[in-house]
Amino acid sequence: xxxxxxxxxxxxxxxxxxxxxxxxxxxxxxxxxxxxxxxxxxxxxxxxxxxxxxxxxxxxxxxxxxxxxxxxxxxxxxxxxxxxxxxxxxxxxxxxxxxx
Amino acid sequence: xxxxxxxxxxxxxxxxxxxxxxxxxxxxxxxxxxxxxxxxxxxxxxxxxxxxxxxxxxxxxxxxxxxxxxxxxxxxxxxxxxxxxxxxxxxxxxxxxxxxxxxxxxxxxxxxxxxxxxxxxxxxxxxxxxxxxxxxxxxxxxxxxxxxxxxxxxxxxxxxxxxxxxxxxxxxxxxxxxxxxxxxxxxxxxxxxxxxxxxxxxxxxxxxxxxxxxxxxxxxxxxxxxxxxxxxxxxxxxxxxxxxxxxxxxxxxxxxxxxxxxxxxxxxxxxxxxxxxxxxxxxxxxxxxxxxxxxxxxxxxxxxxxxxxxxxxxxxxxxxxxxxxxxxxxxxxxxxxxxxxxxxxxxxxxxxxxxxxxxxxxxxxxxxxxxxxxxxxxxxxxxxxxxxxxxxxxxxxxxxxxxxxxxxxxxxxxxxxxxxxxxxxxxxxxxxxxxxxxxxxxxxxxxxxxxxxxxxxxxxxxxxxxxxxxxxxxxxxxxxxxxxxxxxxxxxx
Numbered sequence: 027x028x029x030x031x032x033x034x035x036x037x038x039x040x041x042x043x044x045x046x047x048x049x050x051x052x053x054x055x056x057x058x059x060x061x062x063x064x065x066x067x068x069x070x071x072x073x074x075x076x077x078x079x080x081x082x083x084x085x086x087x088x089x090x091x092x093x094x095x096x097x098x099x100x101x102x103x104x105x106x107x108x109x110x111x112x113x114x115x116x117x118x119x120x121x122x123x124x125x126x
Numbered sequence: 127x128x129x130x131x132x133x134x135x136x137x138x139x140x141x142x143x144x145x146x147x148x149x150x151x152x153x154x155x156x157x158x159x160x161x162x163x164x165x166x167x168x169x170x171x172x173x174x175x176x177x178x179x180x181x182x183x184x185x186x187x188x189x190x191x192x193x194x195x196x197x198x199x200x201x202x203x204x205x206x207x208x209x210x211x212x213x214x215x216x217x218x219x220x221x222x223x224x225x226x227x228x229x230x231x232x233x234x235x236x237x238x239x240x241x242x243x244x245x246x247x248x249x250x251x252x253x254x255x256x257x258x259x260x261x262x263x264x265x266x267x268x269x270x271x272x273x274x275x276x277x278x279x280x281x282x283x284x285x286x287x288x289x290x291x292x293x294x295x296x297x298x299x300x301x302x303x304x305x306x307x308x309x310x311x312x313x314x315x316x317x318x319x320x321x322x323x324x325x326x327x328x329x330x331x332x333x334x335x336x337x338x339x340x341x342x343x344x345x346x347x348x349x350x351x352x353x354x355x356x357x358x359x360x361x362x363x364x365x366x367x368x369x370x371x372x373x374x375x376x377x378x379x380x381x382x383x384x385x386x387x388x389x390x391x392x393x394x395x396x397x398x399x400x401x402x403x404x405x406x407x408x409x410x411x412x413x414x415x416x417x418x419x420x421x422x423x424x425x426x427x428x429x430x431x432x433x434x435x436x437x438x439x440x441x442x443x444x445x446x447x448x449x450x451x452x453x454x455x456x457x458x459x460x461x462x463x464x465x466x467x468x469x470x471x472x473x474x475x476x477x478x479x480x481x482x483x484x485x486x487x488x489x490x491x492x493x494x495x496x497x498x499x500x501x502x503x504x505x506x507x508x509x510x511x512x513x514x515x516x517x518x519x520x521x522x523x524x525x526x527x528x529x530x531x532x533x534x535x536x537x538x539x540x541x542x543x544x545x546x547x548x549x550x551x552x553x554x555x556x557x558x559x560x561x562x563x564x565x566x567x568x569x570x571x572x573x574x575x576x577x578x579x580x581x582x583x584x585x586x587x588x589x590x591x592x593x594x595x596x597x598x599x600x601x602x603x604x605x606x607x608x609x610x611x612x613x614x615x616x617x618x619x
Contacts, residue, residue, distance in 0.1 A: 029273065040387065044399050050144060051403025058151040060415060060500045060525060063408065064507035067372050068219045069150045069160050070404050073143050074378045075226050076167065076397035079174045080233045080385035085195070086178070086186025093236050098191050100232035105199025106206075107226035108171075112164040113207035114218055115150075119157035121514035 065118045072111025078104030128177045135173025136393040142166025143397050147404060170393045171196075212515050213472040216508070220300040220371045223378055227292030230381035231348070234286035237388060238344055241278060276334055278388065283330040285384035286344075287351045292377040294355025299367050299374065302359070311361040319357050326350045366423045368501075369412050373420075376405025415500035418563070443594035445581075450608060453575050453601055454615035460537035462493045464529065466566055467509050468502050470543010470579065474605035477516040480542065483609055484518065486616045496522050497529040497539075497566050499547035526566060533570040541568060541576045543605045549590045558588055574598040577608050 034041060058066060081104040085097035142162050149159025178186055186192070203222075210218045301307035312318055329347050332338045362370055379401030386395025413420050448456075457463050471480060484494045496518065502509045510523055524532075533539065541548055551558040552565045568574055574597055581593070592598055601608055 033277065040390075040395065043392070043395060044383070047396055047399035048403040051147075051400050051405075052407050054144070054147050054151060054400075055404045055407040055411065058408075058411070059153065061498075061507045061510040061523075062151060062153060062156060063412060063415075064215065064219075064368075064511060065156060065160075066147075066150050067368075067375055067405070067408055068215075069163065070147065070379070070401045070408070071219055071223050071226070071375050072160075073147065073163055073167070073397050074375070074382045074401040075222075075229075076139070076143075076170065076394050077226055077230050077233070077378070077382035077385055079170060079391060079394050080382075080389060081195075081229050082171065082174050082192055083178060083186065083389055083391075084233050084236045085188055085192050086175075087180055088188055088191075088236070093239060094188065094191060096232050096236050097188070098195050100229045100236070101192055101195030102199045103225040103232070104229040105196050106203045107222050107229060108167055108203070109200045110203035110207045110218070110222045110225070112160060112167070113204050114210070114215065114222065115160045116157065117207065117212075118215065118511050119160060121511055 065115055068111060068115040068118060072108060072115055075104060075108030075111055078108055080104075129179065132173050132177035135169050135177065136391070139166040139170030139173075139393040140396045142169075143393075143400055147400065211475070212512055213475065214304070215511065216368060216371065217300050217303040220296045220303065220367075220374070223371065223375050224293045224296030224300065226378045227289045227296060227374070227381060230285050230289030230378065230385060231293055232289075233385055233388075234282045234289060235348070237278075237282050238286075238341075241275065241282070242341065245275065272336075276336075279334045281384050281387045283334060283344075283347065285381050285388065286348060287326060287330065288377050288384065289381040290348055290351035291355040291358065292374045292381060294352045295359040295374045295377075296355075296371070298356055298359040299371050303367050307360075312357070315357070315361050319354065322350060322354050322357065326354060362424065369409055369420070369423050372405055372409040372412055376402045376409065379403075379405055412501075443591075445593055446596075446599050448575065448599035448601055450601065450611035451615050451619075453599070454612050455619065456573060456575070457487060457492065457538050457540065457612075458490050458616060458619065460492055462495075462532075462536045463487055463538045463540060464495050464497050464533065464536050464568075464571070466497045466499070466502075466539060466541045466544050466548060466568060467513065468499075468542060468544020468547065470577070470605045472503050472508065472512055473543065474607075476542070476606035476609050477512045477518075479606055479609040479613060481513070481516040481518050483613050483616065484522075486613060490616075494522065495524055495529065495532070497526070497568075498523050499526055499544070499566055500564075502544060502547055526564060530567050533567050536571040538573045538575060539568045539571040541574065541578075542609070543577060543579075545578070545590055546588070548592055549588070550592055551588065551590070560588065568592070569595055569597070572597065575601055577601045577603070577605055579604060 055066070078101065081097065081100035085094070085101050088094045088097045143166055146159045146163025146166065149155040149162060175186065175189070175192060180186070207218065298307060326347055329338070329343055329350070333343045359370055379398045381398070383395050383398025383402060385391065386393070386398055410420060413423055465480065465484065467480065471477060487494050496513060498509050503512070513523060514520070546560055548566050548568045549560060550565070550569055552560045552563045555561060569592055574592065574595065576593060576598055578600060580602060593600060
């Protein structure tokens with residue numbers, strides 16, 4: 027029990043942020059027209075590509091060959107997620123800019 | 127200074143994610159919103175590469191590897207995203223999502239290796255050198271170390287399990303949408319799935335608590351999580367894939383947030399949680415558009431193998447066929463035509479021909495509108511994107527609630543490759559798997575022309591009594607070929 031309370035105290039900033047972000051996420055998506063569901067999902071998909079920052083850190087600290095290879099793969103896959111995600115979203119949205 | 131700049135770059139990243147996501151929710155600002163988020167992502171990435179310092183105060187090394195991965199990934203990602211057909215968009219999103227999940231999974235694997243090294247280094251001297259009074263002191267330090275290691279392990283396991291499920295699940299979803307993988311259900315699938323998930327959680331829990339040890343546990347959990355991801359998506363029908371992709375999308379968000387915890391990295395935490403939460407809400411909203419609950423989608427097994435046996439009542443009756451010339455004539459002398467596009471239109475890449483037909487009809491003085499069901503195609507908004515691609519004006523695309531009252535005053539409804547979204551059984555037949563789903567009330571119109579490849583059932587695998595309606599005429603054939611025939615008939619007559 028004590029260890030749980032300690033954990034909360036030590037990481038309170040993180041926990042606050044998590045809770046607030048959950049509400050921000052809910053608010054942002056609350057009322058969105060159906061036509062934008064697919065681009066929105068795709069855009070959100072690109073944003074979680076932020077995981078690539080973890081991959082970069084892992085890669086930058088890697089010393090052994092094994093860690094380097096895995097790290098390289100992680101950076102590569104993360105980049106695919108980020109770049110591919112944003113480009114695909116842009117392509118979808120490009121089509122909406124037409125005369126209204 | 128450098129550290130301050132890094133913090134600033136993460137702050138910029140975080141704010142652009144929130145603003146970008148907000149702007150993505152409105153048609154006018156959506157495209158800009160995407161670019162805003164992409165800009166913030168670039169700032170955060172380059173900030174990390176050049177400004178991040180490890181705990182011993184050193185900059186990141188292996189820059190050539192990092193840039194190698196970034197450049198290679200950018201080239202492949204851009205090419206794939208630019209080349210993909212608009213119809214294959216859902217698969218592409220799923221594929222990219224899987225890449226993100228795999229990335230989170232790999233990070234966990236590498237960090238687990240690091241943790242092992244730290245533990246080994248900490249363990250050896252305590253046994254050999256220390257003795258007597260020092261022992262107690264060492265034990266306290268060890269206990270503190272173990273506590274922090276446990277927290278780290280918890281995060282690593284969470285990232286591993288969620289990332290692996292998201293990766294494997296997305297790959298299956300991609301294969302299903304691409305028609306590479308057929309629906310498949312194990313006997314007692316749900317029991318197997320829940321059991322498997324329990325085994326994964328118990329194993330991970332025991333390992334973190336220190337009850338079981340050995341690296342094999344970690345890799346077993348990895349393997350089982352991958353297997354779970356596969357089994358989780360396998361039985362879900364293709365029509366529900368968008369919902370599943372959206373759900374897996376939010377999973378990957380949570381996996382990314384685990385990385386944020388691990389490295390005490392605000393932008394990862396914020397971006398990950400934001401997507402996790404927004405993705406979950408989006409999933410629920412998508413389910414609502416189909417008038418179904420999330421549990422129903424995940425456990426309901428709708429449209430999978432069961433459908434072959436004839437769920438719901440079978441419809442008897444005769445169907446009436448029509449040829450392109452008569453259909454063209456009928457539309458040409460109507461006042462008002464509503465086009466209902468479905469997945470068949472997307473598969474046949476017939477959106478441009480469809481637009482051509484629409485223009486020809488307008489030239490003859492016919493009022494033409496499009497009725498877009500929220501789940502027409504394979505993803506909400508799929509049809510809008512396709513038709514927008516072929517320059518159909520925005521205001522001609524009407525959503526279900528707007529267009530439904532108009533069918534009664536419509537002369538001809540042209541259904542192109544849609545099936546379940548116009549099936550009256552959703553209103554009338556309580557036994558039907560799609561009962562309760564809101565549909566387009568096309569049967570209120572004077573005439574209905576249904577373009578279809580054959581008499582096969584739709585994705586839900588059920589018969590459609592609309593086809594047997596006396597007002598309905600069937601126009602069989604590939605959507606594009608038939609539309610081309612209609613266009614040439616229209617021009618010739």
